[in-house]
Amino acid sequence: MKMARLFFTDQYRITLPEGHKFPAHKYGLVRQLLQQDGDFDFVQAPVISPEIVELAHDPKYVRSFIAGSLPAAAMRRIGLPWSEVFVQRALASVGGTLGAAHDALDAGWGGTLGGGTHHAFRAEGAGFCVFNDIAVSIRFLMNKGRISRAAVIDLDVHQGDGTAEIFFNDAAIFTLSVHCHRNFPFRKQQSTLDVPLPDGVADEDYLLRLSEVLPRVLAFRPEIVFYQSGVDGLATDVLGHLALTHQGLIERDRMVMHATRDSGVPLVITSGGGYSRPIELSAQAHANTYRTAWQVFCADEAPGESIASDTAPAPA
Ligand SMILES: [Zn+2]
Secondary structure, three states, X not given: OOXXXXXEOOXXXXXXXOOOOOOOOHHHHHHHHHHHHOOEEEEEOOOOOHHHHOOOOOHHHHHHHHHOOOOHHXXXXXXXXXXXXXXXXXXXXXXXXXXXXXXXXXXXXXXXXXXXXXXXXOOOOEOOEXXXXXXXXXXHHXXXXXXXXXXXXXXXXXXXXXXXXXXXXXXXXXXEEEEEOOOOOOOOOOOOEEEEEOOOOEHHHHHHHHHHHHHHHHHOOOOOEEEEOOOOOEOOEOOOOOEEOHHHHHHHHHHHHHHHHHOOOOEEEEOOOOOEOOOHHHHHXXXXXXXXXXXXXXXXXXXXXXXXXXXXXXXX
């Protein structure tokens, strides 16, 4: 059976005050669920150097965060308390996405159980996001001459405002954000294509809107697509106002994966947000995204491979 590898960062355990909204233990839960499947190898995401992060961020911001010397107001916007382990986790989170991007260029797709920290702007963090892993990875691959055009498909329930700001007016990058309009961030940025949805949108309408806009991303002819696959559009999410189901999210993921695979564009999968109560519902939805990727990229590509060894002789 074909194995796929996924990067992880859940060994960095950040300590949070009682009742904090950030679901720190979700990442370990997702890995546990996927470990039971036996289809994946898990690789520790490499801690990336600050110089690479500075390809997409203000060096002063990067150095201040790492040193723990950001002003209190800037840390409040990030919404998580500073610690050494948080710094390691933030750098590894970018490393996981960059590792997955290399896998995608080599093998058609790559995944990391984290990343998608799309509220990180060039010179400040926000909404649990410190560094914009997708933006850094795109800048890195462009600097190395590996790609000249890229696209971001951001389906988190919140707008990918940091990504939109970093790539604003950059003709080489297409940013799509499909999000709930009446939700954080309340001051929206301008993506290449924004699809603001009203509260309460359910599977059928959501998938219809997505199917209408995906062709525009592919018409841009990106050489790689980064997928922010946030699952906070689930009906049970406490920070989203949409009404999607687990099955709806699976179909959403499949739509993105088929579209990129059938166009021959490498796909990088990052997790993004998920804040359901109980959190196991989000973990399950994230796990489904990677399972769907395995089916689309690993199982479909060799039809019959697993059947061939145990089927009966050819019919007479
Ligand atoms: Zn979100």
